[in-house]
Amino acid sequence: MTNNVRVRFAPSPTGHLHIGGARTALFNYLFARHHRGTFILRIEDTDQERSTKEFLESILKGMEWLGMEWDEGPFHQFERLAVYREHVEKLLKAGKAYRCYCTPEELEVKRKALLAAGGKPKYDGKCRTGDRGLRTTERKPSCIRFKTPQEGLVEFNDICRGRIVTDRKELDDMIILRTDGTPTYNLTVVVDDVTMKITHVIRGDDHLNNTPRQIQLYEALGFAVPQFAHLPMIHGSDKKKLSKRHGAVSVVEYQEQGFLPEAMLNYLARLGWSSGDQEIFTKKELIEKFDLNAVGKSPSIFDIGKCTWVNSQHLAKLSERELVEKTKPYLKGLGLKVEDAEYAAKALHSERERGKTLKELAEISAFYFRDEVVWDEKAKAKWLDEKGKKHLKPLLEKFQALSRWNEEEIKQSFAAAQQELGIQKMLDLAQPLRTALTGTTVSPGIFEVLVILGKERVLKRLGKALV
């Protein structure tokens, strides 16, 4: 199973690339790379009503951001209509498909009746018999149905689920070509997977029930059946299907929130899959260790909290240079510009373990880059009161007098001021200073901040705080 592995991710452009889709894409991607196979991107856009260019672009953008490069495609089903018709024709000639003249209204009535009677709303096969099968000259509108074999069982061995058995009687004659001449999903997916020589169909388990139908199509068309792997779904925090509120948003939104693509990949991979006790994986490790057999069966819930933690772990591995480059856009979003890369590196480094996302990091580091301190009113009221200002004044004078601006000198000045002022706890001098310099009560170590900001900024900010 090396080298000739061919898998595909086949989204339909009727929505964004969301967490669930991205995870499916990822497992296909990892499987392909692990086996040095081929990863194909196919766009399932036969439903022209609901497919849009915007969604297509969104999907492509998401794939790109996550770094799941594909080897072939994107292929568009809409451009392959002739291929599907050819196969439908083949089935028709072989007597394995037939024209159906039932109207949607008629079918709807029957479906409701069956459902009301407590049964399964299967097609009753009204047009199945008779000699009208090949009479294409018939003027009445018609679609094409697959003549589903009704005897025996369909079985297959799912890589994730094991043996799945279905009674053929449960399956009805599905429509494979619509009245308007466009093919439906179950037909296109089979024809495409065959013509694209897909060896492993890895998809969400919402397709588990479709698989027996598709297998019958493979059989009727005389094609070899690929291997299947049905992945458990990802649910929202209410254990229900993913919806807009919890995770069905575009993955690109996570980029905006300051998540690293490699962290996203890492977290997504751990949803339904694991490798011992390991939590943090590089992309390379993911490719090395990924194994479809280790994929679980039960659905999982997307937990933004853990995803954020994984992100913080990857953030910690970034070099200072990468950190600056990756945080820049978020600083820009705050209207801040990085002018001095070295200064930015020190500034961001000092805050890096406090920010779990790039966006957060930019926000808490913003004070380094602003010309004017933005005050947190509560902090100002508490620490920059008359007492605070009184304490800060001698400190400012000591700082002014320093000829060398390094941690050692600064500490000495600070300690001297503290002693002269008779302040017992360092806190009582550190917090007013911190507030004066950063505008808040939370920041990296005060001496670190002092050194990074530099004498000029410190004196300026202290001066303003004392007004």
Place this chain on the structure above:
RNA sequence: GCUCCCUUCGUCUAGUGGCCUAGGACAUCGCCCUCUCACGGCGAAGACACGGAUUCGACUUCCGUAGGGAGCACCA
């Protein structure tokens, strides 16, 4: 309604008949570190859905029940 699938701490998971007094991670709580907040360290709490059967022995096998999910479209 019918058919199929799923079920270990709140969440992600380890566990493939004795290694389980059920392990790890996130989150939570406590303590330590400490100039704030984090990081880090230590610790606590917290789960095998339920009922039968098989077995010397079941988280692990089988059968039911309950709960959840999916499919039953001229959607994919």
